[in-house]
Amino acid sequence: MAADATGALGWQDVAALARARLAARIWPPGAIIPPEAELAREFGVSRSTVNRALRALAEEGWLDRRRKAGTRVAERPVHRATLAIPLMRDEVEAAGHRYGYRLLDREVTATPGLLALQLGMRGVPRVLRLEALHLADGRPWAHEERWISPETAPGVFEADFAAQSANEWLVTHVPCSSVEVSVSAERATGRVAAMLECEDGEAILVVERITRQEGRGVTLLRLSHAPGHRIRSTPG
Amino acid sequence: MAADATGALGWQDVAALARARLAARIWPPGAIIPPEAELAREFGVSRSTVNRALRALAEEGWLDRRRKAGTRVAERPVHRATLAIPLMRDEVEAAGHRYGYRLLDREVTATPGLLALQLGMRGVPRVLRLEALHLADGRPWAHEERWISPETAPGVFEADFAAQSANEWLVTHVPCSSVEVSVSAERATGRVAAMLECEDGEAILVVERITRQEGRGVTLLRLSHAPGHRIRSTPG
DNA sequence: GCCGTCATTATGTCTAGACATATTATCGCG
DNA sequence: CGCGATAATATGTCTAGACATAATGACGGC
Structure with a gap:
């Protein structure tokens, strides 16, 4: 490793060297870079180490690797940004506020057709619908409307969502695998505007999230944030 | 590997087995799971294979690994969603439209103080400011306001941004490392509303992006999307 | 010239062993 | 009892060698 006094390189060093060649266009976009074995010889490390380094760069989107075809520099590195999805409580507290939560409504309803479609549910006649408000220092932070499938979240009908937000209950009771997020801008109207204590027509950020467990839908969430939210x- | 008829397990199989134990709460949140060596013995694979599998799960946020302390199941798996950041052209074409682009304004201006701060520029007296419109089937798709630092993007003053959007030029001329994204909802006003051909006060999605190269700011972008954008x- | 077959090649993965490194736990001393 | 030195331990990483796998490209038959 680099930390060694030996001068031997670790995979992070190899990755850094490769990154430098990419930045300097020594390996220009579209080009095929030397095979692992050759780089291993050049850098004086084993092929595994080169493999680890190039694999990391490929995961970051810089390289495109295919068996036999070799490793190609991505024409245009597909940039990605990652959104963390924290608990509302953590988000509010991280912003320096005191978190508050109020359950507005709770009902067991027949499964809406669109919902069944989005969550990929079949033969789940009834779902739990919740409506809640998240507060920061007592002021509205976000309005939440949520549906939960009892199929993937057993015991959800018995949970006390007046005491604990759905997110917190789910996190501790249902292991989820994937999240799908959709963000849009809408104008606050009617009930949501009233709950958020903002003017009608104000621009608000609406986040819809679908959470799945092994491909089966667990919950659909529609979050309307108070105006000004970002x-x-x-980073990273 | 699993594909083998040998019955030997590969790292993906080990990861799947571990995932199953996590889902079944055999390894409950907060618990410390057996050390790699032990799992290697149990599964009949080498420690490297277990390491690869557990490392993958740790990257996904399921596990928390620390030397000597062992591997702990995350209390609450931090869910993450990743946003792709495609070229506007690709985004529009992927939506099934014909892409169009119009440069509205181009000027070299003194570096605004706030911009210098956000991009971490020092001693860069002038920057390029662009204003452009992206079209889908001839209709406004997004309004773009952008600043580019000539320090990290040499040659930017000579590029012809009437023919090619800034994003496309940058992608082929400047290797970038990290992107920071911020999304908010705003009301369309004045010039932007006119350009987007929407009513004043309409809710629009505003995306701000800062792109860096090795920590030095390259460009700041402010994209105002037409109403209804998502x-x-x-997925993944 | 066209198409199927086969050898070639670069990456993907596994193994066993070794050493490095960061903590944690323990033990002994004051 | 507190605290610092020390031993133990789990993960992090590297190596060399091996086989698997996918895809390419060359060759040969038609």
Whole structure:
């Protein structure tokens, strides 16, 4: 490793060297870079180490690797930003506020057709619908409307969502695998505007999230944030 | 590997087995799971294979690994969603429209103080400011306001941004490392509303992006999308 | 010239062993 | 009892060698 006094390189060093060649266009976009074995010889490390380094760069989107075809520099590195999806409580507290939560409504309803479609549910006649408000220092932070499938979240009908937000209950009771997020801007109207204590027609950020467990839908969430809210990607 | 008829397991199989134990709460949140060596013995694979599998799960946020302390199941798996950041052209064409682009304004201006701060520029007296419109089937798709630092993007003053959007030029001329994204909802006003051909006060999605190269700011972009636009996370 | 077959090649993965490194736990001393 | 030195331990990483796998490209038959 680099930390060694031996001068031997670790995979992070190899990755850094490769990154430098990419930045300097020594390996220009579209070009095929030397095979692992050759780089291993050049850098004086084993092929595994080169493999680890190039695999990391490929995951970051810089390289495109295919068996036999070799490793190609991506024409245009597909940039990605990652959004963290924290608990509302953490988000509010991280912003320096005191978190508050109020359950507005709770009902067991027949499964809406669109919902069944989005969550990929079949033969689940009834779902739990919740409506809640998240508060920061007592002021509205976000309005939440949520549906939960009892199929993937057993015991959800018995949970006390007046005491604990759905997100917190789900996190501790249902292991989820994938999240799908959709963000849009809408104008606050009617009930949501009233709950958020903002003017009618104000621009608000609406986040819809579908959470799945092994491909089966667990919950659909529609979050209407108070005006002025920002979503930031996590650095890195 | 699993594809083998040998019955030997590969790292993906080990990861799947571990995932199953996590889902079944055999390894409950907060618990410490057996050390790699032990799992290697149990599964009949080498420690490297277990390491690869557990490392993957740790990257996904399921596990928390620390030397000597062992591997702990995350209390609450931090869910993440990743946003792809495509070229506007690709985004529009992927939506099934014909892409169009119009440069509205181009000027070299003194570096605004706030911009210098956000991009971490020092001693860069002048920057390029662009204003452009992206079209889908001839209709406004997004309004773009952008600043580019000539320090990290040499040659930017000579580029012809009437023929090619800034994004496309940058992608082929400047290797970038990190992107920071911020999303908010605003009301369309004045010039932007006119350009987007929407009513004043309409809710629009505003995306701000800062792109860096090795920590030095390259460009700041402010994209105002036409009403109704949605940002979706990439599955996976 | 066209198409199927086969050898070639670069990456993907696994193994066993070794050493590095960061903590944690323990033990002994004051 | 507190605290610092020390031993133990789990993960992090590297190596060399091996086989698997996918895809290419060349060759040969038609």
